[in-house]
Amino acid sequence: MYENLVLYFFSGTGNARNVANWIADTALEKNLQIELVDISKIDRKNIPAPPADSLIGFCSPTHGFNYPPVIMYFIFRFPKSNGNKIFLINTRAGMKFSKIYFPGLSGIALLLPALVLLLKGYKIIGMRPIDLPSNWISLHPGLNESAVSEIQHRCKRIAKSFAEKILDGKKNYRALFDIIQDLLIAPIAVLYFFVGRFVLAKTFYADSNCDNCDLCINKCPVKAIEKVDNRPFWTFRCESCMRCMNECPKRAIETGHGYIIGLLYLIDVTAIVWLGMLSSKYINLPAGLPFPGLINFTLESLISLALLVPGYRLVHYLIKLPVFRQLIEYTSLTKLKFWNRYRSAKKYK
Numbered sequence: 001m002y003e004n005l006v007l008y009f010f011s012g013t014g015n016a017r018n019v020a021n022w023i024a025d026t027a028l029e030k031n032l033q034i035e036l037v038d039i040s041k042i043d044r045k046n047i048p049a050p051p052a053d054s055l056i057g058f059c060s061p062t063h064g065f066n067y068p069p070v071i072m073y074f075i076f077r078f079p080k081s082n083g084n085k086i087f088l089i090n091t092r093a094g095m096k097f098s099k100i101y102f103p104g105l106s107g108i109a110l111l112l113p114a115l116v117l118l119l120k121g122y123k124i125i126g127m128r129p130i131d132l133p134s135n136w137i138s139l140h141p142g143l144n145e146s147a148v149s150e151i152q153h154r155c156k157r158i159a160k161s162f163a164e165k166i167l168d169g170k171k172n173y174r175a176l177f178d179i180i181q182d183l184l185i186a187p188i189a190v191l192y193f194f195v196g197r198f199v200l201a202k203t204f205y206a207d208s209n210c211d212n213c214d215l216c217i218n219k220c221p222v223k224a225i226e227k228v229d230n231r232p233f234w235t236f237r238c239e240s241c242m243r244c245m246n247e248c249p250k251r252a253i254e255t256g257h258g259y260i261i262g263l264l265y266l267i268d269v270t271a272i273v274w275l276g277m278l279s280s281k282y283i284n285l286p287a288g289l290p291f292p293g294l295i296n297f298t299l300e301s302l303i304s305l306a307l308l309v310p311g312y313r314l315v316h317y318l319i320k321l322p323v324f325r326q327l328i329e330y331t332s333l334t335k336l337k338f339w340n341r342y343r344s345a346k347k348y349k
């Protein structure tokens with residue numbers, strides 16, 4: 001049916017990379033020529049147009065009910081179609097409790113890129129979520145080895161069967177089964193894109209186990225970690241892909257649950273006071289604006305994000321003080337001994 005496949009992927013902790021590899025294996029079995037492109041390793045500003053006769057695939061994790069910004073920007077810049085067909089995959093937060101598998105939630109993770117690519121002239125022939133183990137260990141401890149292994153093997157079968165169908169010229173729009181719930185949660189995807197991801201970027205810190213090996217800095221797929229005051233410092237470029245936290249050999253990268261809640265509370269109180277003063281003294285908002293609540297919310301979010309920059313920097317310096325460091329470490333859930341990292345994805349290549 002096809003002679004070659006160009007498969008673009010982005011992956012934080014290896015799930016999306018595994019899916020890309022499984023699909024490439026299936027394509028190889030069918031004697032296709034494969035080009036597997038890790039978009040974090042290429043020049044994303046000058047994207048060469050794929051050959052006219054090639055099938056194109058995209059595979060990425062879901063972040064905040066959407067594709068992460070790094071792959072969305074890539075898709076926005078992607079050249080117009082040469083008559084190519086495309087399929088899209090998102091890996092989601094799968095779970096397994098007892099014998100039951102639980103799926104993640106896509107939101108607009110496939111709908112938005114599909115729309116953009118349709119407008120560029122591509123023909124969408126497949127859209128599918130794949131529920132690999134959740135890697136979001138800021139929210140929950142990493143799944144245990146056996147759950148990870150079972151979910152990975154199950155997903156390998158699902159990915160290969162999807163690839164079989166697509167490569168044989170069939171269509172598969174499994175993602176559209178969830179379209180109602182996906183559209184209902186779409187507003188959260190917008191909030192995540194404009195606010196949530198920036199807050200998450202500032203939840204990471206290196207604890208006292210950090211020996212400055214720079215692995216996190218070198219491995220970050222979006223080059224978001226810098227050295228400030230001789231310690232890793234997370235910038236707003238961070239996609240919260242979890243690679244740094246999961247791969248740190250010293251287990252030194254943590255989520256600061258306590259300090260981020262405290263910081264946001266302080267900022268929120270300040271922002272609200274400022275906003276109140278501004279709106280009453282300087283900005284004479286006309287009564288009856290169509291969305292006064294939304295305008296208020298947007299202003300408040302912008303001020304909060306702006307204050308988060310110096311706030312996070314202050315935390316970064318204060319953490320050198322033993323009392324402050326202990327306070328931050330005691331209020332980080334990820335410091336708990338049972339809070340596993342998610343490190344098993346590599347084994348299932």
Ligand SMILES: Cc1cc2nc3c(=O)[nH]c(=O)nc-3n(C[C@H](O)[C@H](O)[C@H](O)COP(=O)(O)O)c2cc1C
Nearest residue numbers: 012013014015016061062064065092093104105135
């Ligand atoms: C910051 C963040 C946000 C996430 N948001 C979602 C989400 O909205 N829906 C979902 O099903 N999974 C979500 N996940 C889970 C990942 O998409 C999932 O574990 C994925 O398989 C990871 O792929 P990777 O190993 O290639 O990075 C999120 C994970 C992170 C770290």
